[in-house]
Amino acid sequence: MTILPEIVIPHLEFSEQIRNFLLDSDTFSKTKSGEDVSEVFGLREYRPGDSWQKVHWKMTARQEHIWVKEYSLPIGASIVLAAENGRKEKIPGNFIRAFASLASGFLVYECPCYATWRMAETGQIKRFLLSVQEDYDEMLTVFLKDCREGIGNWDEESYQEAFSERYGRCLVLKEDGTLFVDEEKVWSVAMEKAFREQFLEAVIEV
Known part of the structure; x- marks a missing residue:
């Protein structure tokens, strides 16, 4: 039986670039x-x-x-949300909660995003377009399974080679709870502290 992580919707603030981003997609x-x-x-x-x-x-x-x-x-998204785990040991629970909550937050704010990560052993990049709840549910099921198998370091260059669409922002959540937006640190969640209080206080600018 899969135990679903606690979800807390963060406060997201979107830049003009993201609000006015023109999608570049061949799928309609x-x-x-x-x-x-x-x-x-x-x-x-x-x-x-x-x-x-x-x-x-x-x-x-x-x-x-x-x-x-x-x-x-x-059909596409202006946001890429990537999970990165450079550790070989068990992935912290707050890391899983943070990634799942961020992905859910983009749905709540009606801003589709690509949720993505790279498998540690094979280097395979998994990617899910999240625009409706069913997309999110499918992504979360696979993400939880892949966390048990082992996800690895994020490689944006490999992602761009695999997927050609333009995007406005790349968010990377690292295993220590630090969130980067276009390589700039914007927020972090402590792994050893209560998750809900930290996320409720978060204001994340995208």
């Missing part, structure tokens, strides 16, 4: 429209306030109504 949502003009999601009748630049003039000329194009929504 099949259920939601967006603003990526490179791919048309579908057509619908004109509504007051629609931009005339979206009008599909050929369709409009054949119909009695004005039709506009809905563009596609790229």
Whole structure:
């Protein structure tokens, strides 16, 4: 039976860069429209306030109504959240709680992220796009199993070689509880102290 870690949602503050980040992805949502003009999601009748630049003039000329194009929504994330463990001994519980809580926090704030880590023995990079709760549940199950098997040092260069999409921020949680954002230390959780109080007091800028 898998014992799930305690989850505490941190206070996250997002920079203008992340709030306005334009995703670079070749995969698009099949259920939601967006603003990526490179791919048309579908057509619908004109509504007051629609931009005339979206009008599909050929369709409009054949119909009695004005039709506009809905563009596609790229599927991806502006945040990469990586777990790093340089120790060979058992991974601390607060490290697992912190990673799981950070990943859950991005869901709560409706900011999709990639949760990722590198296996110690094989060097394989595991990656999960977290945009809905089901994604998170699947990721957490695999993460807990891989923590028992052994995750290793994070290598951003290997990640970039494996996955070509642009991202806005790379967060790395190290085994001692230190959190880095783009190689700058922004926060740390003590491994030997109560977890909930530390995370409730955290304000993490992304």
